Amino acid sequence: MSPAASTPDNTPAVDSLLQVRDLHKRFDRQVVLDGVSLHVNRGETLVVLGPSGAGKSVLLKCIVGLLRADAGAITWRRRRIDGLSERELAGVRREVGFLFQLGGLFDSMSVAQNVAFPLREHLGLKLDACMDRVQAVLDLVGMGEFLHAELADLSGGQQRRVALARAIVLEPTALLYDEPTTGLDPVRSDIVAQIIRRLQSELSLTAIVVTHDIALARKVADRMLLLNHGRVHVCDKAQAVLDSPDPIVRQFLEGTAPPLQEHT
Ligand SMILES: Nc1ncnc2c1ncn2[C@@H]1O[C@H](COP(=O)(O)OP(=O)(O)OP(=O)(O)O)[C@@H](O)[C@H]1O
Ligand SMILES: [Mg+2]
Numbered sequence: 001m002s003p004a005a006s007t008p009d010n011t012p013a014v015d016s017l018l019q020v021r022d023l024h025k026r027f028d029r030q031v032v033l034d035g036v037s038l039h040v041n042r043g044e045t046l047v048v049l050g051p052s053g054a055g056k057s058v059l060l061k062c063i064v065g066l067l068r069a070d071a072g073a074i075t076w077r078r079r080r081i082d083g084l085s086e087r088e089l090a091g092v093r094r095e096v097g098f099l100f101q102l103g104g105l106f107d108s109m110s111v112a113q114n115v116a117f118p119l120r121e122h123l124g125l126k127l128d129a130c131m132d133r134v135q136a137v138l139d140l141v142g143m144g145e146f147l148h149a150e151l152a153d154l155s156g157g158q159q160r161r162v163a164l165a166r167a168i169v170l171e172p173t174a175l176l177y178d179e180p181t182t183g184l185d186p187v188r189s190d191i192v193a194q195i196i197r198r199l200q201s202e203l204s205l206t207a208i209v210v211t212h213d214i215a216l217a218r219k220v221a222d223r224m225l226l227l228n229h230g231r232v233h234v235c236d237k238a239q240a241v242l243d244s245p246d247p248i249v250r251q252f253l254e255g256t257a258p259p260l261q262e263h264t
Helices: 056-063 086-095 111-123 127-140 156-168 186-203 214-220 238-242 247-254
Strands: 018-027 030-040 045-049 071-076 096-099 174-178 206-210 223-228 231-237
Touching (some): 030 071, 030 231, 045 214, 056 174, 096 156, 127 156, 156 186, 186 206, 223 247
Parallel strands (some): 045 206, 045 223, 096 174
């Protein structure tokens, strides 16, 4: 577990890297984020849980500027980043990596081309000049022998690891993971959990992990946040959330739905 696991309470540390304050986002009349606040301290992993449609992906996209929030503040290293231009955001995106739900890889490219892509885009490097770095991050996720493979020849779990390699190739300070284990079986999911833990311990990555996967959450979380109807229902140390008697928390953790109504 990362060093911040010993943070004594749930208040931001002085060197809290990322802060979100009172974020609001709606699409037409649908309110998706209704005043979300959170912080992530340096080196810690915050797991964001919540039912489908709760606004988890929208929250991550607002943080990295892929969507614009309607109101609220996002602070990265004490600097407001909401409202930055695309050009200014490019610098932030080098420091804050994003692993898209379902990976977001390019099917028509090889593994090496996919992982090298951010190096070429952000640093203007030629493919040959990227290869040592590409090999190193593929090794880190246990995919070193697939450097020259075509993406289309890999299984879903292997592709997810390639997506992880691509997300860390620019050596981000923080990484936002959107459902890193979706569609993977329990063994493949455990491999992803192990990689996330390795990135915590070897690279001291600060992370937000959005997931439905409670097994993954248990393995990687320092703190957990439950997003419900666009609001933070609870945010606390992982064990405190896991032990919470709150009925909405229990319902989510235990996967029990309210009884079906006759006419719904
Ligand atoms: N670009 C968009 N335009 C309109 N509505 C959107 C857009 N993006 C998301 N939404 C809506 O916002 C709500 C929250 O979506 P979001 O993708 O954040 O959910 P989620 O919590 O990530 O769900 P899941 O667990 O299924 O991934 C959904 O009702 C979705 O339809
Ligand atoms: Mg989502």
